[in-house]
Amino acid sequence: MTETDRRIAVFESQLKGAGLRMTQQRRLILRVLAEADDHPDAKGIFTRAFAHDPTLSLSTVYRTMKVLESQGAIERHAFEDGISRYEHADQEHHDHLIDVDSGEVIEFSSDAIEELQRRIAAELGYELVRHRLELYGRKKQPARRGGRKAS
Amino acid sequence: MTETDRRIAVFESQLKGAGLRMTQQRRLILRVLAEADDHPDAKGIFTRAFAHDPTLSLSTVYRTMKVLESQGAIERHAFEDGISRYEHADQEHHDHLIDVDSGEVIEFSSDAIEELQRRIAAELGYELVRHRLELYGRKKQPARRGGRKAS
DNA sequence: ATTAATCATGCAAATGAGTTTCAATAGTGA
């Protein structure tokens, strides 16, 4: 709670600095995002926020996501289905592994892979600005004693 | 030419095996793709093919891309703008580096990064099925003798 | 507190990539 409120206050001052306003809707959406531990899309955020304020509209969610993103308060990701998903940006950089069976998104980070990417870009004559890395995987079954089982 | 024709023949037999037909449109689109050395989207493919057959429709391009993809003849990629871009699949696996200034797409491959990804997935308890890796970079200026220049 | 200035909102209409419906056409095997 306190942590969420601190984030909201920070965002409010960012808005102020840009000549923008802190509205009830933005506060609500920000709160929903802070409480989310997954990667909801606009509709998902709308549904959760709508429960607290049935006058909220989906356009406002989309507009708010743009503002939040431009202020660096959230990150937007589009996985294979192309739909934009969001997460708050107050955490360290990480990439995503998507479970191809369940759709579950697992976060991970690897300094080794970051470094390797930088080196590859450099070898091609480029300075790395950003990257997108998504791993799609299937849960490994724990090894079974006694070998193969009858179907 | 011969190479392209060989590819088309291979694809035709793949189609036949699936009970599908080799049409003029598919032949044309396949030819356009074989001649492309970039990563065109559906509209781009349509434009190029349309020049050879003004009766072609955009829906046919989309439909053909699905058939081609399901037969493994092409690969589909969606970079940051979310639009699907295509390339023929008769080359080794590679990832892409996108020049953030020009939009140019450079292909590269790295066994080290492939291996690292596999290891990361394994550490999380997953078997890697596929991945998406895009580097976004800016061209490095070659070092200039004499230091900074006046604007 | 009240107000003026204007940013933000809700709603509905618009967009744009991609898909689908349907009647007409064209490959394919016999």
Added chain:
DNA sequence: TCACTATTGAAACTCATTTGCATGATTAAT
């Protein structure tokens, strides 16, 4: 050549996201 059915073009449709517009809310100044 024929019959069968996959494929096509055109238009309608989907679905995520954006936008125009009139109204409402926030802010800084009074």
